[in-house]
Amino acid sequence: MTTLVHPLVVPRPRGWSWFGGFAFAFLIVSQVTGILTSPPDRDMGDLQKIMYVHVPAAWITFLCFFVVLLFSLRSLWRGRERDDLLAASAAEVGATFNGLTLMLGMIWGRPTWGVWWAWDARLTSTLVLFLIFVGYLALRAFVEDPQRRAQWSAAVGVMGAINVPIVYMSVRWWRTLHQVQSSPSTIDPHYVLGLRMNAFAFLFVMIYFIHRRYEAAQVARAAEQAAEAAALGGM
Amino acid sequence: MAWREDWRRVRAIAWKDLTTERRSKAGFNSVASLGVTILVLFGFALGPDAEALRAAAAGALWLSVLFAGVLAFNRSYQVELESHALEPLLLYPGARWTIYAGKLLANALFVGLMLVIVVVAGIALFQVAIPAQWPALLGVLALGAFGLVVLGTFYAAMASRSRAREVLLPLLLFPMLVPVLLAAMSASKAFLAGDPMHEAGAWVRLLLAYDLIFLLSTLLAFEHVIEA
Amino acid sequence: MLAGNWAFVTAAYAVTWVVLLGYLAHVHRAVRRARDDLAQMTGRRPGEA
Numbered sequence: 224m225t226t227l228v229h230p231l232v233v234p235r236p237r238g239w240s241w242f243g244g245f246a247f248a249f250l251i252v253s254q255v256t257g258i259l260t261s262p263p264d265r266d267m268g269d270l271q272k273i274m275y276v277h278v279p280a281a282w283i284t285f286l287c288f289f290v291v292l293l294f295s296l297r298s299l300w301r302g303r304e305r306d307d308l309l310a311a312s313a314a315e316v317g318a319t320f321n322g323l324t325l326m327l328g329m330i331w332g333r334p335t336w337g338v339w340w341a342w343d344a345r346l347t348s349t350l351v352l353f354l355i356f357v358g359y360l361a362l363r364a365f366v367e368d369p370q371r372r373a374q375w376s377a378a379v380g381v382m383g384a385i386n387v388p389i390v391y392m393s394v395r396w397w398r399t400l401h402q403v404q405s406s407p408s409t410i411d412p413h414y415v416l417g418l419r420m421n422a423f424a425f426l427f428v429m430i431y432f433i434h435r436r437y438e439a440a441q442v443a444r445a446a447e448q449a450a451e452a453a454a455l456g457g458m
Numbered sequence: 459m460a461w462r463e464d465w466r467r468v469r470a471i472a473w474k475d476l477t478t479e480r481r482s483k484a485g486f487n488s489v490a491s492l493g494v495t496i497l498v499l500f501g502f503a504l505g506p507d508a509e510a511l512r513a514a515a516a517g518a519l520w521l522s523v524l525f526a527g528v529l530a531f532n533r534s535y536q537v538e539l540e541s542h543a544l545e546p547l548l549l550y551p552g553a554r555w556t557i558y559a560g561k562l563l564a565n566a567l568f569v570g571l572m573l574v575i576v577v578v579a580g581i582a583l584f585q586v587a588i589p590a591q592w593p594a595l596l597g598v599l600a601l602g603a604f605g606l607v608v609l610g611t612f613y614a615a616m617a618s619r620s621r622a623r624e625v626l627l628p629l630l631l632f633p634m635l636v637p638v639l640l641a642a643m644s645a646s647k648a649f650l651a652g653d654p655m656h657e658a659g660a661w662v663r664l665l666l667a668y669d670l671i672f673l674l675s676t677l678l679a680f681e682h683v684i685e686a
Numbered sequence: 687m688l689a690g691n692w693a694f695v696t697a698a699y700a701v702t703w704v705v706l707l708g709y710l711a712h713v714h715r716a717v718r719r720a721r722d723d724l725a726q727m728t729g730r731r732p733g734e735a
Contacts, residue, residue, distance in 0.1 A: 354633035393637040442720035449727035
């Protein structure tokens with residue numbers, strides 16, 4: 224049934240370890256720089272330092288979702304297995320950063336708003352995005368046939384991506400009390416360097432995670448194919 | 459000419475589904491009863507204060523329709539899966555999207571009828587006064603229910619053919635339905651109160667946009683989903 | 687107030703590192719398990735493929 228036009232290449236072990244080491248080292252340097260160079264904020268005091276982890280985590284979450292959309296579309300279009308595996312890897316990494324963003328948002332919200340959860344537009348749509356990621360990963364876990372899984376999860380990924388801006392808009396109309404979006408142009412210049420460095424550090428960590436997750440998926444598929452071949456050959 | 463052929467196929471599929479449903483009877487009756495039962499349970503959770511009930515009526519109504527409707531969506535593929543009729547259905551000539559559109563039509567009628575029953579029960583149980591803008595409210599009900607049915611029918615095509623379909627469908631579907639539910643609940647609530655803030659219009663536009671966007675994208679994507 | 691704020695900042699960074707290192711461990715384990723499976727599969731039928 225499964226005729227594989229593009230057999231998977233098994234990546235060699237320990238290929239990207241140096242990059243992982245670099246990513247985490249850069250993350251430590253960025254966090255130290257961010258904490259040391261930032262004066263306490265006028266309104267938020269030292270709480271501003273949470274920005275260096277919360278904001279990049281949120282950016283990376285949305286970037287991951289964009290990667291999922293991109294490779295889902297390509298997988299629907301070209302039907303190649305590695306696009307599907309890459310989309311799945313990005314989804315798992317995205318869900319991880321998404322969960323982190325939510326937890327950090329709550330840790331930030333408690334002392335600034337006085338509540339753990341405020342039902343504001345961005346926090347709530349990030350939560351809905353997390354639930355969409357969870358659904359996507361659950362679908363993959365419950366479907367065995369690789370081709371079917373690829374088609375279905377690509378469809379779910381694309382639908383989810385279409386939905387994200389609509390969710391955001393609807394929740395914003397429903398209720399809002401979040402501060403203006405943090406981007407290097409609207410925040411105090413003291414914080415720009417730290418935020419940029421941390422954003423890049425998170426980006427490197429994300430790339431490393433997706434790469435390793437993709438490697439695991441490739442090797443696992445190769446093992447499955449070897450098992451199928453063994454079963455067919457043994458008949 | 460081609461669209462007339464397609465439309466005939468859509469009607470044939472919808473008619474087939476509705477006939478199966480009508481002959482079995484058990485399906486619709488039990489799903490509609492479940493919808494009313496959930497509504498009663500919401501009444502216990504929120505009541506017995508009449509003011510509180512009236513304020514929560516719109517939300518309780520939509521959630522009851524959602525929870526009962528989820529069962530209907532999986533059912534619409536289950537009959538074919540149990541009798542191994544899906545593969546022959548795919549072998550018939552014609553575009554694949556007509557299968558989806560036919561099932562969509564059948565589900566829309568099914569859920570629409572259930573909605574009528576739940577709404578009548580809700581008006582009585584939650585002591586809702588029928589507002590002057592009741593035609594607009596009917597429009598909101600139709601648009602909201604259609605939004606539920608579009609994505610419900612689409613996701614059920616996958617969930618019903620996977621392991622753990624009972625849990626997978628709501629897990630996939632509910633987060634996707636957040637905008638429809640928010641818009642439908644808010645617009646219904648606004649119209650029930652006479653729309654004093656003139657906010658209902660924006661919600662209706664959101665409902666329209668949502669229904670249209672997802673109708674088109676699911677029609678396009680269905681072919682990939684059903685063939686896999 | 688100040689001390690309370692620092693508690694939240696510390697908690698935020700701690701959560702970040704726990705999540706990142708936890709995922710790192712998870713993904714390393716996934717790679718290792720997949721490689722073991724592959725070695726077992728290919729090792730069991732030498733000469734083929």
